[in-house]
Amino acid sequence: MVEATATLKRPIGVFDSGLGGLTVLRELRRLLPNEDFIYLGDTARLPYGAKSRRIVQRYSMEVAEFLIQHNAKQIVIACNTATAHAEAVLREAFDVPVIGVIEPGVRALLQQTRNGRIGVIGTRSTIKSAAYTAAIKRQAPDLQVFARACPLFVPLVEEGWIDKRITRLVIQEYLSELHREEVDTIVLGCTHYPLLKTTIQQEFPDFTLIDSSFEVARAVQAAVDPSPTGDKPGASQAVVYLTDITDQMNHLETLLTGMNIDRLEETRL
Secondary structure (H helix, E strand, O other): OEOOOOOOOOOEEEEEOOOOOHHHHHHHHHHOOOOOEEEEEOOOOOOHHHOOHHHHHHHHHHHHHHHHHOOOOEEEEOOHHHHHHHHHHHHHHEOOOEEEOHHHHHHHHHHHOOOOEEEEEEOHHHHHHOHHHHHHHHHOOOOEEEEEEOOOHHHHHHOOOOOOHHHHHHHHHHHHHHHHOOOOEEEEOOOOHHHHHHHHHHHOOOOEEEEHHHHHHHHHHHHOOOOOOOOOOOOOOEEEEEOOOOOOOOOHHHHHOOOOOOEEEEOOO
16 A cells, blocks of 8 residues: 655645546636646556556556655546546555546436436447446446447547537547437546537537536545645645647647646656
8 A cells, every 4th residue: 555645735636648637627626726736647658548458557556656756635537448447456556535537427427317328438448348337237227328439539639629520520420329329318438528528519419418527526526635724715736747748739728728737747657
């Protein structure tokens, strides 16, 4: 068990394989304005969705150790692939709370569905893991689950093509089958996907979309030990570390807009 040292005010640690988890950080900062945050995007080794379970677990351990070394009081896994493959491993390894994105999304999904026909969209690795389907079936075995891998969504977001015609065509290609199956509620099972939420809703207004970024932030808000009472609202800090920063990160500025990041640094694990 890896222990964290104590100080007066400790940050909440957040990690993803890349930049999509910044959607989680944005929601966390909105819901927890008094908290400090440290975010690690493992951009040098993304995407985790293309890696084996063993490698995802190893990378997740290395990232979590970085956050613990920076005195994180809680670890938020802002990555569906890492949640599916490594959440249990991290909980066993560290003495701080660990929360992933899958269970909060599933809870919201079950509350919202009206006809019991549920959609899950995510990377190939997340869909192949069947982690969402298993979590849904544990709580509601009679519901019908339709899972769909949407591998082109992430590169479209990373290119900054949120509202392009080609993006709308890809959305139609991926989600038309779920519409034909009369799915009423879909969980966005990748932290990049909330950036496409408005465009998806425009193409398929009948779908209720569950934003996993918002749901995990709500779960953290309910569970986190509050910062010391002496901290003043608005005085919190957020530091973003990336393991590689390139001039090809077209959507980084969009993701950081309005987040008041105090520092953006490149780091090595």
